[in-house]
Structures are given as C-alpha cells and as structure tokens.
Amino acid sequence: MRILTVGAGAAGGYFGALLARAGQDVTFLVRPGRAAALSARGLRVSGQGEEFVLEPRLVTADTLSGGYDLVLLSVKSTALAAAAHDLAPAVGPGTTIVPLLNGMAHLDSLGARFGERAVLGGVAKVVTTLDDDGDILRMAPPRALLVGETGPASEAPSARVREIRAALNGAGITSPDVEDIVAAMWHKWVFITTLAAVTCLMRGSVGEVNAAPGGEELGRAVLAEAAAVSAAAGYPVPEAERAATAATVTAAGSPLTPSMYRDLQGGRPTEVEHVFGDLIARARALSVPVPLLELATTHLRVHQRRVTKE
Template identity: 50%
Template sequence: MRILVAGAGATGGYFGGRLAQAGRDVTFLVREGRQARLAERGLRIVSPSGETKLTPRTINTLDDAYDLVLIAVKSYALDAVIASLAPAVGERTVIVPLLNGMRHLDTLTGAFGPEHVWGGLCMIHGTLNEHGDVVQMSDLHRLVFGPLGDAADDRVDAVAAALGDAGFDSRPSPHIRAEMWEKWVLLATLGAATTLLRGPIGAINAAPGGPAFHRALTAEAIAVATAAGFPPRPQAVAVLGETMTSTEPRTSSMYRDLVAGLPVEADAIVGDLVAEATRHGVATPLLSAAYTALSIYQAGR
C-alpha cells in the first residue's frame, strides 16, 4: 500500500517514520524548508526506547495517487495542504486526518467527498527539538481510524494491515466519530487548563484552587459533548479524570506551542467547543475564558 504522510512534524514524522522503519511504502509531503532539513539530518526520532535515524522519501509537489493519505498538519495549515493534495487522491484513496478537533472532517469531506475521508486520531506527546528531530516524550503512541459512515467499507482490513505492527498501537474503530469527540473533550480540557493557567496539570493541581478549577472545567467539556449527542463513555471519563487530577507535569501540544511562542489551534480545539456549547445552550464560562485568552495570545503574536 502506498502511503502519503502530509506533514513531517511531531505527529507525521513520528507515525510516518515508524511506518517507514517497519518497511512500509511511505512518502512525506513536505515544504522546502523541512525537505532540506530532512535531507541534511535525516528523520530522527528520539523516544524513550532510543534514537532512530531514517532516510525519508520526501516530495513537495504531487503528481501521483496514493492508497492512504495521513494528514498531520496543524488546523491552520489544512487549507494549503488540501490545495496541493488533489493528485494524491485516486478512486479508492483513503484520507485519515490526525488533527485535533472536529472541524477538519467537514473541510476535508467538502474538498474530496465522503467516500475518501475517514476519521482518525492520534495519541502521543510529541514535539520537535531545536534540530527539528521528532521527540516522543512518553511511551504513548496510538493511532485510531475508521470510516465515518455506517456502511461497510472493504478498505478497512487493508488500511489496518498497513498501519498495524509498525512499532506503535493502532486499531480501526467502528465508532471513530465518537472516539474523536472523546479525544476532543480530553484535549480541550487539558489544553484550556494548561494554556489559561500557564502551567502543567500537576502544577495547577498543587496550586490553591487548581483542583476545583479542573473539576469545573472538566464538567463543562463533558456537558457540551453530552448535549451535542456524544457523551463520553465511562472509560473516557475515567481517563479524563485521571489526567486532570494528575500530579505529573502533563501538558498538551497546544500548551507546548504557546510556551514556544508558536501559533496555536485555538479555534479548532477550544473555540469550536465553545461554539457547540452556545448552539446547545450549555454555559461554559471557563472554556470561554480559555478561548478568549488564546485569542488574545494569537492576536498578539
């Protein structure tokens, strides 16, 4: 199966790199700066289990179709990727986005049609270091993917095989939209708390009012998802509770971007959840405050 990975940053570089390492046919769609860096240094993955150096195949213009396209760019880069992606999408191509949030599903479906766009999510604490190397900051590395519609899709087995046994956890899901919502609730809560209060979860929990703030914020996010028809399952609520009561220095990718002075996905991760709350009449004063703070940060960059 020919796999195209659009974006070779923290997530694309990690999952695409592991797939290439496992011998899969992987090509990265990159821009010129990233292409030059990868040609010079290779694609290096620094992880708790050691360091790997790969020689990735990269391109910056597409002229050929792929069987599977993983999209691993930030939400604000999606339109530019879509503009260059058309030649990669053949009759049976499956597109699996790894972006946080939900809005990209509509954007991608509008651009390429529902027959090509699946849901997807990745769980990883990833970043790029000062050399542009991919850093996997914890043992977490999971891909979940699946068709968005209810109809059987005969491409599932082949995609699962292409993404399986490649050095990370991977599985197809028959309920990918619900799982994406669960991840969104987790990520929005984690991202809102850490960016609004400017610290890792453990530090917030050690501060006066921190645990109560986390409890209230968590309740808001769960209430929005429930009102929107995607109540997180007990297992997801437990993971969220464990995350938000942690004494460890847990952060989100949005917090790491904010601390580094980089653009943040404020609209896709927090703003859209606040919009859902408004649509369903759910009060979200803490999520709204976090969105306001993120918007001020964005405007001041």
C-alpha cells in the same frame, strides 16, 4: 499500500517513520525548509526506549504526483487549507485520506474538497514534540491511531479500514477496532480541550497547576464542561475514559503539557478556533453553559491577535 504523509512534524513524522521502518512504502510531503533539514540529518526519532534514524523519501508540493492509496494528514488546523491544496495532486478515485487533527470541523472542509467518501475519521494518541534540531522526541508511552468510517455504524469494519489497521499494527502502532470513530473523535476533543484549557489558562504544566490551591478543582470543572458538550451532541464520554482524563489533568507532579500550551509559551499561533472556537459554538447551539471554556477561548484569541499582528 502507497502512503503519503502530509507533514513530517511531531505526530505525522512519528507515525510515518514507524510505517517506513516496518517496510511500508511511505513518502513525506514537506515544505522546502523541512525537506532540506531532513535531507541533511535524516528523520530522527528518540525517547521512551527507542532511537532510530531514517533516510525518508521526500516530495514538495511542486513535485507531487498522484497514485497514493492512503494519505495521512497531520498538520496544524491553521495550515489545513494550504495542506489540502498541496496534497490535491496525490488524491485519485481510490485514495483514502485519514486526518489526524483534533476537533471535528476538518471533516466538513476535507469532505467538501475531496468528497466525503474519501475521508475517514482518525484519532491520534501520541505524545511527541520536535526538539531544537527538528528531531522527533517521544515523551510518553501511547502510540495509537484509531481509524474508522464516519458514516452509519456497521457490524464489521470496511475492507479499507481493515487494510489500514493491519499496516499500522504491523508497524507497532496500536490500531484496534473502533465501534464509532466519530464518538472517539469527540472524546479525544474533550480530552485535549480540558488539558489545553487548564494549562493555557494557568500557564503551567499539569503538575504546576495541581500544586496550587484550587488547581485540581479547576481541572475537574473544565472536564465537566467539555464532557457536557459531548454528551449533548450525542456522544457521552464513557465513565472509564472520563476517569482517565480526570486522572491525567489532576496528576500531582506531572510535567505534561499539550502542544497548544507549548505554542502559546513560544509566542506562536495556536489552533484556538478549530479546537476551542468550534466547541464553544456547538455548546451555544446546544444550550450548554461553558464559562471556563469560553474564558480559555478568549485568552487564546487575545494571544492569537497579538502574534498574527507581529
């Protein structure tokens, strides 16, 4: 496959780098500033026992042309509209787009732009960040990418899903069969909103929150709200997965923080509307009370208004 990775940040850059290292035909669509940095330093990955440098094939929006089989779209939701505009020349009748955003709203906007048939569901499970040099640092073991058709479930994955999974697994990226990708997206949404709400409200890592009296109870209460919304939408979180999320957000001494917390602490815009605003809107439509998630949303909206005015 000819693969275009939109963005060479912490997640997209990591998955694209693994695919390129495995011999796949990968091109990175990046902004001019990122292109200059990657041309100078290469695409560097380290952490969790791996360290390598690639000379990535780069394009910018003004030099992009068509012919791609697969587009991995890994950008912040705040950059989604601009990214969709930039990648449009790469999309032809046979192109498949796999977005790696949290939440659900991007499926509608991408489907409206490129056609629902072109867009698969995707769930990225990876803990990476960019360091001060713009290099990718992997901070925890998971490196999985779930892919599936968003239409009615079938007995077997489609040919294009099988091909994408084969490429991912061949690059060392875990990509198992998924019975219902939309359910998997909802369950990731529950995880990320729980983790982000707890750390952003309390302005601390998971371990710092749980070291304070009431911290562990807060994590469980936020998870209960998020899981209730998912269940009301028709996607109850399996007990084993819910227990794993609870263990993550109540782990003593854990240094874990999500990217939204790091954006908040860094004074940068966050994905509050895509991740939180959309979820609480759905909660209201389903008559599910979510006072803690609403509090986290208001907190992040105040921050968002402040940084966008500066």
